[in-house]
Amino acid sequence: MKRYILTALIIGVTLSLGAQGIREEVSAPERRTVSIAALQGPTGFGLARVLDSGAVESEIVEFDSRVLPAP
Numbered sequence: 001m002k003r004y005i006l007t008a009l010i011i012g013v014t015l016s017l018g019a020q021g022i023r024e025e026v027s028a029p030e031r032r033t034v035s036i037a038a039l040q041g042p043t044g045f046g047l048a049r050v051l052d053s054g055a056v057e058s059e060i061v062e063f064d065s066r067v068l069p070a071p
Contacts, residue, residue: 029060036065 036051038044044067051065 031060031062033062033064036063037068038065039071040067040069 036047038047047065051063
C-alpha cells in the first residue's frame with residue numbers, strides 16, 4: 001500500500017513540475033480609462049495635488065478627473 005501511495009505522489013510531483021515549463025504568450029496590455037471624481041472645496045484638494053504632481057501618469061492607464069459641486 002505504501003508503494004502505491006509513494007508512486008502516485010512521485011508521479012503527481014513530476015507532472016506538476018513539468019506543467020510549469022509551459023509559458024503563454026504575453027500580449028501588450030490594453031489602455032484603460034479610470035474616472036475620478038472629487039467634491040469642490042477642501043475634500044477635493046488632495047486629488048488636485050495628486051493630479052498636478054504627475055504621480056498618476058502611466059502608459060497603460062488614463063485618468064479622467066471631474067470636480068463635482070455636490071454628492
